[in-house]
Amino acid sequence: xxxxxxxxxxxxxxxxxxxxxxxxxxxxxxxxxxxxxxxxxxxxxxxxxxxxxxxxxxxxxxxxxxxxxxxxxxxxxxxxxxxxxxxxxxxxxxxxxxxxxxxxxxxxxxxxxxxxxxxxxxxxxxxxxxxxxxxxxxxxxxxxxxxxxxxxxxxxxxxxxxxxxxxxxxxxxxxxxxxxxxxxxxxxxxxxxxxxxxxxxxxxxxxxxxxxxxxxxxxxxxxxxxxxxxxxxxxxxxxxxxxxxxxxxxxxxxxxxxxxxxxxxxxxxxxxxxxxxxxxxxxxxxxxxxxxxxxxxxxxxxxxxxxxxxxxxxxxxxxxxxxxxxxxxxxxxxxxxxxxxxxxxxxxxxxxxxxxxxxxxxxxxxxxxxxxxxxxxxxxxxxxxxxxxxxxxxxxxxxxxxxxxxxxxxxxxxxxxxxxxxxxxxxxxxxxxxxxxxxxxxxxxxxxxxxxxxxxxxxxxxxxx
Amino acid sequence: xxxxxxxxxxxxxxxxxxxxxxxxxxxxxxxxxxxxxxxxxxxxxxxxxxxxxxxxxxxxxxxxxxxxxxxxxxxxxxxxxxxxxxxxxxxxxxxxxxxxxxxxxxxxxxxxxxxxxxxxxxxxxxxxxxxxxxxxxxxxxxxxxxxxxxxxxxxxxxxxxxxxxxxxxxxxxxxxxxxxxxxxxxxxxxxxxxxxxxxxxxxxxxxxxxxxxxxxxxxxxxxxxxxxxxxxxxxxxxxxxxxxxxxxxxxxxxxxxxxxxxxxxxxxxxxxxxxxxxxxxxxxxxxxxxxxxxxxxxxxxxxxxxxxxxxxxxxxxxxxxxxxxxxxxxxxxxxxxxxxxxxxxxxxxxxxxxxxxxxxxxxxxxxxxxxxxxxxxxxxxxxxxxxxxxxxxxxxxxxxxxxxxxxxxxxxxxxxxxxxxxxxxxxxxxxxxxxxxxxxxxxxxxxxxxxxxxxxxxxxxxxxx
Numbered sequence: 001x002x003x004x005x006x007x008x009x010x011x012x013x014x015x016x017x018x019x020x021x022x023x024x025x026x027x028x029x030x031x032x033x034x035x036x037x038x039x040x041x042x043x044x045x046x047x048x049x050x051x052x053x054x055x056x057x058x059x060x061x062x063x064x065x066x067x068x069x070x071x072x073x074x075x076x077x078x079x080x081x082x083x084x085x086x087x088x089x090x091x092x093x094x095x096x097x098x099x100x101x102x103x104x105x106x107x108x109x110x111x112x113x114x115x116x117x118x119x120x121x122x123x124x125x126x127x128x129x130x131x132x133x134x135x136x137x138x139x140x141x142x143x144x145x146x147x148x149x150x151x152x153x154x155x156x157x158x159x160x161x162x163x164x165x166x167x168x169x170x171x172x173x174x175x176x177x178x179x180x181x182x183x184x185x186x187x188x189x190x191x192x193x194x195x196x197x198x199x200x201x202x203x204x205x206x207x208x209x210x211x212x213x214x215x216x217x218x219x220x221x222x223x224x225x226x227x228x229x230x231x232x233x234x235x236x237x238x239x240x241x242x243x244x245x246x247x248x249x250x251x252x253x254x255x256x257x258x259x260x261x262x263x264x265x266x267x268x269x270x271x272x273x274x275x276x277x278x279x280x281x282x283x284x285x286x287x288x289x290x291x292x293x294x295x296x297x298x299x300x301x302x303x304x305x306x307x308x309x310x311x312x313x314x315x316x317x318x319x320x321x322x323x324x325x326x327x328x329x330x331x332x333x334x335x336x337x338x339x340x341x342x343x344x345x346x347x348x349x350x351x352x353x354x355x356x357x358x359x360x361x362x363x364x365x366x367x368x369x370x371x372x373x374x375x376x377x378x379x380x381x382x383x384x385x386x387x388x389x390x391x392x393x394x395x396x397x398x399x400x401x402x403x404x405x406x407x408x409x410x411x412x413x414x415x416x417x418x419x420x421x422x423x424x425x426x427x428x429x430x431x432x433x434x435x436x437x438x439x440x441x442x443x444x445x446x447x448x449x450x451x452x453x454x455x456x457x458x459x460x461x462x463x464x465x
Numbered sequence: 466x467x468x469x470x471x472x473x474x475x476x477x478x479x480x481x482x483x484x485x486x487x488x489x490x491x492x493x494x495x496x497x498x499x500x501x502x503x504x505x506x507x508x509x510x511x512x513x514x515x516x517x518x519x520x521x522x523x524x525x526x527x528x529x530x531x532x533x534x535x536x537x538x539x540x541x542x543x544x545x546x547x548x549x550x551x552x553x554x555x556x557x558x559x560x561x562x563x564x565x566x567x568x569x570x571x572x573x574x575x576x577x578x579x580x581x582x583x584x585x586x587x588x589x590x591x592x593x594x595x596x597x598x599x600x601x602x603x604x605x606x607x608x609x610x611x612x613x614x615x616x617x618x619x620x621x622x623x624x625x626x627x628x629x630x631x632x633x634x635x636x637x638x639x640x641x642x643x644x645x646x647x648x649x650x651x652x653x654x655x656x657x658x659x660x661x662x663x664x665x666x667x668x669x670x671x672x673x674x675x676x677x678x679x680x681x682x683x684x685x686x687x688x689x690x691x692x693x694x695x696x697x698x699x700x701x702x703x704x705x706x707x708x709x710x711x712x713x714x715x716x717x718x719x720x721x722x723x724x725x726x727x728x729x730x731x732x733x734x735x736x737x738x739x740x741x742x743x744x745x746x747x748x749x750x751x752x753x754x755x756x757x758x759x760x761x762x763x764x765x766x767x768x769x770x771x772x773x774x775x776x777x778x779x780x781x782x783x784x785x786x787x788x789x790x791x792x793x794x795x796x797x798x799x800x801x802x803x804x805x806x807x808x809x810x811x812x813x814x815x816x817x818x819x820x821x822x823x824x825x826x827x828x829x830x831x832x833x834x835x836x837x838x839x840x841x842x843x844x845x846x847x848x849x850x851x852x853x854x855x856x857x858x859x860x861x862x863x864x865x866x867x868x869x870x871x872x873x874x875x876x877x878x879x880x881x882x883x884x885x886x887x888x889x890x891x892x893x894x895x896x897x898x899x900x901x902x903x904x905x906x907x908x909x910x911x912x913x914x915x916x917x918x919x920x921x922x923x924x925x926x927x928x929x930x
Contacts, residue, residue, distance in 0.1 A: 204673055223515060316802060338777040349770075
């Protein structure tokens with residue numbers, strides 16, 4: 001009935017982890033077939049797999065196995081598999097494929113997928129692929145490539161179904177029955193005026209359920225969005241998600257219909273942006289994927305670690321200001337990391353909420369002040385709570401009541417600063433056009449470290465010595 | 466042509482921030498109409514808005530304005546707006562609506578949206594809404610509610626279009642033209658065998674472009690996934706994303722077709738999971754949204770801060786072991802936070818990559834060992850790099866060559882431990898069934914803090930004193 005059934009037979013343990021992903025036993029069998037150079041067995045094993053799963057397989061095996069796999073099974077690596085591959089590997093695999101195999105592979109793809117493939121390739125590979133396309137498709141792809149990167153024009157496909165606004169259901173159906181080159185997936189017929197400007201869309205479901213004599217314009221959907229080809233893909237993806245769009249028309253500068261964006265394109269953009277946000281928040285800036293080499297990964301992470309080193313040294317300079325104080329009471333050195341660490345964590349919490357809310361457009365100019373007030377209150381409240389707890393811990397541990405008072409006050413101030421920094425820094429960065437997910441972390445940590453060490457050691461030097 | 470045009474007229478600045486979201490000027494105008502109790506003006510202002518935008522509006526204004534808005538505009542708050550509202554506020558708004566308004570609101574919704582509304586409501590509100598539904602829809606909703614939370618059965622809608630497997634295109638079209646209760650959005654006709662088991666799906670596009678005499682079963686799509694109603698929504702969303710599904714049939718325990726899941730449901734699940742992952746990685750555990758009260762938010766964050774306090778105290782105990790050493794050389798207190806902070810950041814980087822790769826199923830049993838090896842190499846490499854840099858900084862700052870050597874070795878060991886902890890802890894947590902996004906942070910920080918302080922201070926006490 002579906003592929004899961006036979007995957008489960010192949011691997012009795014598959015259900016445990018997940019019934020959809022490539023299961024381990026099949027991967028092992030594929031690697032064995034590879035080892036044995038048994039091409040028939042290999043083809044039989046990958047035949048039932050979805051292109052997305054074959055792409056996953058290629059990503060998961062090691063580089064030597066990967067080269068071997070492409071050599072042996074190259075002719076089965078169609079355009080759909082190439083489209084599913086992560087960008088870093090795609091170039092490598094395309095480089096290993098022969099030009100004829102490659103030409104064959106791209107011929108079945110919709111124009112948006114061809115554009116997506118071409119974007120990251122060297123000029124030479126690009127020309128080879130373009131040369132393999134039919135003239136009209138080549139022109140469509142070249143036109144798309146003239147739009148800026150990450151724009152609606154790059155995301156769209158040229159294949160779509162349109163109809164003059166005065167057509168009836170019957171005319172639309174007859175037109176579709178006659179056309180040879182319908183898109184592989186489509187969900188709307190776009191109505192256009194005589195100047196080719198989209199004026200409405202009709203779902204296939206409504207066409208299908210209406211009499212032949214009904215006018216298409218009486219069936220148009222209420223929600224209708226048109227995207228200029230120069231719109232950013234971020235805005236397009238946001239609108240698809242917000243308004244539950246399935247497909248939408250794209251227009252050029254004279255408002256003529258030139259393409260269509262479908263929900264799977266929008267989902268791919270959202271997915272990438274989520275991924276990027278998570279990694280950036282975690283301080284992983286330039287990393288493409290698990291298949292990056294050690295050097296690529298180390299370099300990508302080093303940038304951010306270097307920024308962190310500067311903030312850490314800055315914090316240490318603050319500590320050094322109070323070296324004499326610490327010299328007189330070593331308990332301060334023992335306790336000071338707690339103040340900074342709690343501040344850092346509270347700051348990260350607030351910053352995460354802020355970055356996320358900016359991305360989902362829940363945090364706006366409208367409510368920024370109110371949300372900041374809430375965060376300050378949350379910070380103050382938790383500052384008092386944990387300040388008191390730590391006062392108790394410090395009193396018991398070191399038996400110095402004034403030390404307990406100092407750490408309590410320092411924690412309250414630090415938590416409060418963490419809240420203000422955690423919300424204020426992302427908002428400011430967003431205002432000046434810097435991605436808050438990327439840059440907030442180091443700033444927030446600097447604030448919490450400096451405030452933490454300065455208030456704790458400063459108060460101690462005033463009160464305790 | 467579309468709504469943006471008139472939004473831009475209303476707000477010349479709208480283009481600057483974003484042309485789709487609610488613009489600030491409209492929100493201000495709405496609040497003014499609210500203040501003036503001008504119901505007509507209010508209706509006119511919200512009329513052109515998409516339900517998702519009205520929901521955003523309700524989320525962004527403050528609690529008092531919100532109550533006032535629902536009192537004044539309650540009759541315009543239809544089911545679609547309720548569906549779009551975030552869960553925390555939905556209950557509040559539903560509580561403010563009169564029973565007749567509520568009954569009217571839910572009547573137009575597909576059954577999955579009604580289920581989604583009902584899930585979080587009190588028994589009394591639940592009964593009121595169920596009472597407002599027609600008998601067949603009520604039964605469908607009640608049946609869905611018998612499936613476990615977060616299952617395909619809860620996610621699906623009962624409204625769908627099916628056809629016996631032997632039908633032709635003509636029969637399917639005639640059937641759809643006759644039916645009164647077609648789903649509001651649908652993309653496939655599901656073919657069923659005589660026992661009502663789904664055996665294939667045909668896109669509306671292919672039906673539309675084929676002659677009336679063509680058999681439906683000659684048009685079935687290659688990719689076809691059937692979900693048992695008890696499948697988790699996570700698995701369903703993963704499959705929609707991986708295999709680019711648009712809609713898919715859901716079956717009960719006897720494999721009979723009982724519902725349909727569409728891509729917008731899957732997108733909503735993915736969105737929620739992304740959101741949860743980001744927040745959990747940032748240490749925000751139980752937070753629903755920006756509209757949580759101060760107390761709700763403070764409590765949600767306190768849990769995690771408390772865990773962090775324990776790990777921070779644990780790290781301080783390690784420092785305390787070397788109190789005598791610090792007492793003899795206060796430079797150690799100045800430098801030790803750098804070692805721990807760099808370790809913590811490197812650990813967070815690796816952990817973020819690991820958590821993300823586990824969620825996207827890129828990190829599997831197949832490649833876990835290889836990825837761990839890569840991370841260890843990255844950690845070692847960056848450890849050497851930053852160890853040397855810090856050795857230089859320490860030598861210049863304090864003029865003690867052995868101190869420079871100590872910090873270099875401590876940083877290498879800490880970065881290495883951070884890499885192993887950052888990858889190993891999420892993998893282990895995932896194996897034992899704990900969400901790695903939720904629990905990895907505190908463990909990783911404990912490892913890096915303890916290793917950082919212990920190696921740096923320990924080496925110092927061995928070598929320097």
